[in-house]
Amino acid sequence: xxxxxxxxxxxxxxxxxxxxxxxxxxxxxxxxxxxxxxxxxxxxxxxxxxxxxxxxxxxxxxxxxxxxxx
Amino acid sequence: xxxxxxxxxxxxxxxxxxxxxxxxxxxxxxxxxxxxxxxxxxxxxxxxxxxxxxxxxxxxxxxxxxxxxxxxxxxxxxxxxxxxxxxxxxxxxxxxxxxxxxxxxxxxxxxxxxxxxxxxxxxxxxxxxxxxxxxxxxxxxxxxxxxxxxxxxxxxxxxxxxxxxxxxxxxxxxxxxxxxxxxxxxxxxxxxxxxxxxxxxxxxxxxxx
Numbered sequence: 001x002x003x004x005x006x007x008x009x010x011x012x013x014x015x016x017x018x019x020x021x022x023x024x025x026x027x028x029x030x031x032x033x034x035x036x037x038x039x040x041x042x043x044x045x046x047x048x049x050x051x052x053x054x055x056x057x058x059x060x061x062x063x064x065x066x067x068x069x070x
Numbered sequence: 071x072x073x074x075x076x077x078x079x080x081x082x083x084x085x086x087x088x089x090x091x092x093x094x095x096x097x098x099x100x101x102x103x104x105x106x107x108x109x110x111x112x113x114x115x116x117x118x119x120x121x122x123x124x125x126x127x128x129x130x131x132x133x134x135x136x137x138x139x140x141x142x143x144x145x146x147x148x149x150x151x152x153x154x155x156x157x158x159x160x161x162x163x164x165x166x167x168x169x170x171x172x173x174x175x176x177x178x179x180x181x182x183x184x185x186x187x188x189x190x191x192x193x194x195x196x197x198x199x200x201x202x203x204x205x206x207x208x209x210x211x212x213x214x215x216x217x218x219x220x221x222x223x224x225x226x227x228x229x230x231x232x233x234x235x236x237x238x239x240x241x242x243x244x245x246x247x248x249x250x251x252x253x254x255x256x257x258x259x260x261x262x263x264x265x266x267x268x269x270x271x272x273x274x275x276x277x278x279x
Contacts, residue, residue, distance in 0.1 A: 032225035
């Protein structure tokens with residue numbers, strides 16, 4: 001198991017509610033939600049940096065929407 | 071980066087003896103060197119023999135074109151991807167690369183994060199389907215065990231997913247994964263998932279061996 005370091009995180013009530021809700025819905029701990037968020041953010045950022053776009057496609061209508069990352 | 075190394079045991083098929091091996095939670099240059107200088111020539115010999123015998127290409131080992139250097143370089147530094155390797159008798163015996171950003175499709179775990187096995191390959195001399203008797207047994211299981219253990223460690227409760235090459239379909243059914251059928255969006259390969267319960271059963275079964 002890879003060694004881990006501990007940090008304190010200050011969140012607003014709204015952020016904490018979202019974290020609680022995602023943790024319950026995804027069946028993972030709050031720490032796991034944040035680690036997952038970091039992985040996804042790094043992955044997306046690396047691809048956008050290479051000139052790629054992040055698109056969402058509606059499965060039914062096939063309509064595409066681009067998520068702008070600034 | 072510190073590499074975590076665990077001691078595991080494989081079976082020497084010829085003698086029936088246990089062979090001590092290392093399960094490493096990374097794919098390092100030494101493994102890529104082994105792939106380049108040992109796996110590739112061994113596989114090339116097999117492919118040349120298959121070509122000589124006129125075996126159709128769809129019956130060749132389906133991972134013959136995999137380039138582990140390319141696969142490893144592409145994900146270098148990204149937290150979403152992790153590698154594993156099994157080393158025994160001074161050689162790399164198996165490699166796997168997993169992706170931590172995928173989610174489940176099976177009804178009970180739809181949308182929940184899992185460890186997705188992107189690639190898993192065992193050294194050519196350990197693969198019974200390549201003709202000769204395999205040297206070591208247990209390499210593939212060790213890599214699957216490592217992926218499930220990672221899933222547990224990441225809080226994904228043992229959930230696992232993968233697209234199987236047709237020659238491995240039976241193996242994934244045998245270890246208790248759910249076959250969710252052919253995936254038209256992924257080269258028509260069959261998609262398999264392991265639930266938390268199936269992961270527990272897999273560990274129990276492995277423990278009894």
